[in-house]
Amino acid sequence: xxxxxxxxxxxxxxxxxxxxxxxxxxxxxxxxxxxxxxxxxxxxxxxxxxxxxxxxxxxxxxxxxxxxxxxxxxxxxxxxxxxxxxxxxxxxxxxxxxxxxxxxxxxxxxxxxxxxxxxxxxxxxxxxxxxxxxxxxxxxxxxxxxxxxxxxxxxxxxxxxxxxxxxxxxxxxxxxxxxxxxxxxxxxxxxxxxxxxxxxxxxxxxxxxxxxxxxxxxxxxxxxxxxxxxxxxxxxxxxxxxxxxxxxxxxxxxxxxxxxxxxxxxxxxxxxxxxxxxxxxxxxxxxxxxxxxxxxxxxxxxxxxxxxxxxxxxxxxxxxxxxxxxxxxxxxxxxxxxxxxxxxxxxxxxxxxxxxxxxxxxxxxxxxxxxxxxxxxxxxxxxxxxx
Ligand SMILES: [Zn+2]
Numbered sequence: 214x215x216x217x218x219x220x221x222x223x224x225x226x227x228x229x230x231x232x233x234x235x236x237x238x239x240x241x242x243x244x245x246x247x248x249x250x251x252x253x254x255x256x257x258x259x260x261x262x263x264x265x266x267x268x269x270x271x272x273x274x275x276x277x278x279x280x281x282x283x284x285x286x287x288x289x290x291x292x293x294x295x296x297x298x299x300x301x302x303x304x305x306x307x308x309x310x311x312x313x314x315x316x317x318x319x320x321x322x323x324x325x326x327x328x329x330x331x332x333x334x335x336x337x338x339x340x341x342x343x344x345x346x347x348x349x350x351x352x353x354x355x356x357x358x359x360x361x362x363x364x365x366x367x368x369x370x371x372x373x374x375x376x377x378x379x380x381x382x383x384x385x386x387x388x389x390x391x392x393x394x395x396x397x398x399x400x401x402x403x404x405x406x407x408x409x410x411x412x413x414x415x416x417x418x419x420x421x422x423x424x425x426x427x428x429x430x431x432x433x434x435x436x437x438x439x440x441x442x443x444x445x446x447x448x449x450x451x452x453x454x455x456x457x458x459x460x461x462x463x464x465x466x467x468x469x470x471x472x473x474x475x476x477x478x479x480x481x482x483x484x485x486x487x488x489x490x491x492x493x494x495x496x497x498x499x500x501x502x503x504x505x506x507x508x509x510x511x512x513x514x515x516x517x518x519x520x521x522x523x524x525x526x527x528x529x530x531x532x533x534x535x536x537x538x539x540x541x542x543x544x545x546x547x548x549x550x551x552x553x554x555x556x557x558x559x560x561x562x563x564x565x566x567x568x569x570x571x572x573x574x575x576x577x578x579x580x581x582x583x584x585x586x587x588x589x590x591x592x593x594x595x596x597x598x599x600x
Pocket of ligand 1: 275277310350495529
């Protein structure tokens with residue numbers, strides 16, 4: 214069956230096409246053009262989204278859970294519920310993100326997540342965001358900047374421990390947050406980079422030269438910039454000075470208006486620019502749920518009025534990616550297209566998956582979203598399903 218989707222505009226997201234026609238056949242995009250360039254044949258059904266905008270599905274490379282589910286604790290059979298919830302907020306792919314936990318528990322979670330990643334999508338399900346990889350947030354984090362990660366679960370990095378985690382995840386570790394200043398970190402950064410893992414510096418008290426050494430060793434991204442990092446000082450800039458000034462690396466940020474003040478979000482966006490700024494949610498299981506007590510891996514978290522805390526420290530967020538995108542347009546002068554890019558192409562590039570995800574292009578899987586003029590998600594289509 215051939216379908217042509219049309220709307221007021223389409224973000225690829227590097228380009229904007231007015232009055233687009235997006236042709237989809239058997240779950241794949243076959244062609245994109247504007248309405249004036251293409252003729253519709255009678256064997257093609259047309260779906261018109263009117264005044265709306267078509268954009269690639271969001272990719273969240275740092276998410277711990279949502280809809281009451283924690284990715285380290287959920288059964289594989291429960292994950293589709295998270296996938297459906299995420300899809301309703303425009304996410305079509307995500308990296309299940311761990312927190313520091315006892316190593317055997319982490320390995321058991323990694324095995325389950327690897328099963329979920331390898332499980333083929335079922336043809337008749339509602340559109341769901343799919344787990345595309347695993348982000349190891351910990352256990353190689355700084356005690357001084359651990360946030361809520363349990364101190365007894367932090368370990369000094371060794372290639373042996375990294376390999377054990379890699380094996381448990383059957384190679385699906387696609388991203389790792391690591392504090393470069395802890396002994397052994399540089400060797401693990403180099404090893405992970407050789408394995409094509411996106412090494413991200415974070416949860417770190419590093420001085421600037423160490424952060425820069427990490428980039429030389431293979432790090433190419435930074436995790437939730439400003440949060441769980443040595444604060445920026447204008448004479449002693451530390452890791453944040455490196456993250457904001459080095460164009461070789463991309464960096465992500467939590468734009469919920471709580472983790473980072475809107476004015477500082479603006480500074481971040483201006484520093485990293487349209488190509489290297491990445492939005493993440495760092496969302497935990499309480500996302501989309503009422504106030505109460507929830508789990509973040511092994512950590513119990515209190516959630517009240519949009520804030521997730523453990524012993525007074527922020528413990529993940531209850532942010533959704535569509536809201537993060539809208540917040541960017543409110544906190545800065547970035548357009549909706551710029552903000553969408555930071556949630557689609559930029560994360561895909563950061564993690565080395567831009568050949569498959571983050572862009573609307575002929576030959577790609579037909580996974581995209583439809584946004585209204587306020588940036589709210591009207592529809593999510595994954596592999597052609599959900600139209
Ligand atoms: Zn996190």
